[in-house]
Amino acid sequence: MTDHYDALETRDPAAREAALFARLPDVLRKAMAAPAYANLLRGIDPASITSREALAGLPVLRKSELPALHKAAPPFGGFVAEKPGSFARLFTSPGPIFEPEGRQADPWRGARALFAAGFREGDVVLNTFSYHLTPGGFIFDASARALGCAVIPAGPGNTEQQFELIEAYRPVGYSGTPDFLKILLDAAATGGRDVSSIKRALVSGAAFPKSLQEEMKARGVEAYQAFGTADLGLIAFETPAREGMTVNEDLILEIVKPGTGDPVAPGDVGEIVVTSLDPHHPWIRLALGDLTAALPGASPCGRTNMRIQGWMGRADQTTKVKGMFVRPEQVAEIGKRHPELGRLRLVVTRAGEADAMTLRAECASAPDALLNEVAATLRAVTKLGGAVELVGTGSLPNDGKVIADER
Numbered sequence: 001m002t003d004h005y006d007a008l009e010t011r012d013p014a015a016r017e018a019a020l021f022a023r024l025p026d027v028l029r030k031a032m033a034a035p036a037y038a039n040l041l042r043g044i045d046p047a048s049i050t051s052r053e054a055l056a057g058l059p060v061l062r063k064s065e066l067p068a069l070h071k072a073a074p075p076f077g078g079f080v081a082e083k084p085g086s087f088a089r090l091f092t093s094p095g096p097i098f099e100p101e102g103r104q105a106d107p108w109r110g111a112r113a114l115f116a117a118g119f120r121e122g123d124v125v126l127n128t129f130s131y132h133l134t135p136g137g138f139i140f141d142a143s144a145r146a147l148g149c150a151v152i153p154a155g156p157g158n159t160e161q162q163f164e165l166i167e168a169y170r171p172v173g174y175s176g177t178p179d180f181l182k183i184l185l186d187a188a189a190t191g192g193r194d195v196s197s198i199k200r201a202l203v204s205g206a207a208f209p210k211s212l213q214e215e216m217k218a219r220g221v222e223a224y225q226a227f228g229t230a231d232l233g234l235i236a237f238e239t240p241a242r243e244g245m246t247v248n249e250d251l252i253l254e255i256v257k258p259g260t261g262d263p264v265a266p267g268d269v270g271e272i273v274v275t276s277l278d279p280h281h282p283w284i285r286l287a288l289g290d291l292t293a294a295l296p297g298a299s300p301c302g303r304t305n306m307r308i309q310g311w312m313g314r315a316d317q318t319t320k321v322k323g324m325f326v327r328p329e330q331v332a333e334i335g336k337r338h339p340e341l342g343r344l345r346l347v348v349t350r351a352g353e354a355d356a357m358t359l360r361a362e363c364a365s366a367p368d369a370l371l372n373e374v375a376a377t378l379r380a381v382t383k384l385g386g387a388v389e390l391v392g393t394g395s396l397p398n399d400g401k402v403i404a405d406e407r
Contacts, residue, residue, distance in 0.1 A: 005115040008249050009303045016305065020252055021050045023277050031282040036069065036078030041284070052263070055252065060261040060273055060287040063231065064316060067095035074098070080281055087280075091135040093230040099135055101142075102280050108135070108233030109248050110143025110226070116239045116246070116301075117224035118200040119173050121148030126166060126198065128154050128176030128184075129205070135230045136205065140175040143234070149173065156180055163193040170197040178203040178212055178223065185219055202226055202237075227311060229288060232274055236308055241301035245310050250277050253306060254285070255294055258315040258402050259328030261285065269293045269400030271315035272308075289316045291400040317403035321348055321355045321384055330381045331402045334359070337377050340370070343396040346386075348405045355407070357386040366390035 004010055028046035031037040040059055049055055061079075069077035075084060075098040084090055087100035088107070101107050119125065125144045131137035131153055144151050152165050156176065162184065165171075174181055181201055188195040201216070201223040208225050216223045224238040227245055235253070236245035247253045255270040256263055264270035272290045276283045291314065295307040318327045331344050342362030349356050359378050363370065375388045 003302060005112045009112070009246075009305070011304060013304050016249075017052075020250075020277065021052075021055075024049055024055070024252070024275070027277050027279055027282045028284065030081065030279045031079075031284050033081040034076075034079050036073065037284065039078075052252075052254070055275065055285070056254065056256075056261060056263055058261070058285050060256070060285045061283075062287045063097075063229075063289055066097045066231075070096065070098050076100070082280055089135075089138060091133060091138075091230065093134050097230070099230050100281060101135060101138060102278065104280075106143055106146035107278075108139040108142055108228070109250060110139055110228070110234040111146040112248060113224075113226045113234045113237035114140075114143055114147050114149070114173075114175075114202055116237055116303075117173075117202040117226075118222060118240075119144065119147055119149060119202070123149045123173050124152065124169050124171040125149045125173040125175060126152045126154055126162070126171040128156050128162075128174070128180050131155050139228065139230075139233055140202070144173075144175065159184060159187045163188060163191070163195065166195050166197065167193065172197055172199050174198050174201040174203075174221070174223075176201075176203065177206040178208040178216070179206050181216065181221070181223070182212065185216075185221075196220065200224075204228060225310065227290075227308075231286065232276055232283060235272075235274060236310075239299060239301040239303055241299045243299060244295045244307040246299060246301075246303045247306045247308065249305065251275070252277075253308070255292060255308075256287070257332055258291070258317065258400060259330070259332040261287075262332075264293075267293060267296065267398070269312055269398055271400070287315075289314055291315050293398070293400075312400060315400065317401060317405070319348055319403055319405045321357055321382075324382070324384060326357070326382050326384070326403060328402045331359075333381050334374070334377050337381075338370070338374055340364075341374070342393050343398075344402060345396050346403045348403065348407060350407050357382075357384065358389055359386055360389045360391055360396060362393050362396055363390045364393055 025046040088103045089101040091099045127140050129136035141151050204226045226237040228234040236247045252275040254273040258271045272288045291312040292308040345360045347358045
């Protein structure tokens with residue numbers, strides 16, 4: 001298995017799906033041992049949740065809600081049954097959101113991502129993610145050590161001391177933000193320091209545009225992207241195929257219509273919702289607030305799991321119109337009341353020094369009666385008046401945006 005981390009990555013997709021959903025009922029039972037999940041999932045029979053269709057019927061838990069929940073019931077909002085002392089490390093992220101690290105090997109599931117980026121046992125890795133209070137540094141540290149790499153726990157900043165470490169230990173790998181990798185390479189070139197040992201990188205935490213990717217490659221560094229969160233660890237990662245990102249094993253990833261828990265049509269852009277199968281700290285339908293779309297077919301690299309396009313923006317498009325919040329959930333509610341409509345987009349503009357909004361809705365036909373009905377629903381749901389435009393099917397862009405603030 002020189003090209004893949006293990007046989008799980010190349011198994012038949014149907015076998016993977018069956019294995020994940022065979023494990024899910026037990027994970028649900030363990031989640032419901034925590035009081036907040038017991039309340040959120042009240043009345044749910046875990047034994048009945050054995051398919052994506054059944055899972056889609058469960059409520060979502062929005063990451064944006066976690067700071068308030070954690071504050072109300074510290075430290076984990078009642079969503080973790082185990083005591084803090086049963087974990088290896090305890091972190092905080094802005095919000096604050098409190099995150100525990102499990103005691104198992106590779107608790108953040110990152111070794112696969114490093115392997116796909118070309119890291120191998122015996123490599124020395126310069127890890128520049130922060131080790132201070134937040135889990136970023138430890139996510140990549142634990143993942144590299146699980147792969148058998150030696151880690152330089154550098155953290156960000158202090159480039160002069162980092163050059164000393166690089167020249168002494170000659171790391172072949174880098175993990176950190178793409179921005180700091182460029183800072184290191186630029187400073188080394190200016191100061192005459194030798195960082196030529198760094199040949200590959202796994203980057204995350206910041207945009208990695210095509211121009212910067214090409215610059216890294218021209219400077220001798222093969223850099224791959226990973227998508228993850230402090231709650232879940234590594235969710236998806238680039239492979240040598242360079243076609244989207246492959247979803248990590250032991251996760252169930254859904255893409256839903258923003259503001260809902262309803263799965264999108266294949267290929268449509270929507271919000272990422274993740275269910276993890278970690279029995280010590282399960283997440284059940286955690287809505288991350290990030291947009292993506294699934295890619296069709298299998299990856300040329302041989303990995304058979306679902307692929308996503310990567311990060312495509314934020315799903316939480318809440319905005320204020322005339323002093324009142326308008327949310328994606330309200331746009332979704334309009335769609336539910338009028339199933340004959342397709343994609344919806346609420347466009348917010350300024351007209352005569354006042355806020356104005358227009359709901360653009362795809363529809364196969366546009367009778368005046370429907371136009372008036374949708375306008376009435378728009379007012380009833382948002383408590384604001386607005387224009388309605390019925391447009392042809394396929395007219396609105398497939399970008400996951402349901403509220404476009406153009407002011």
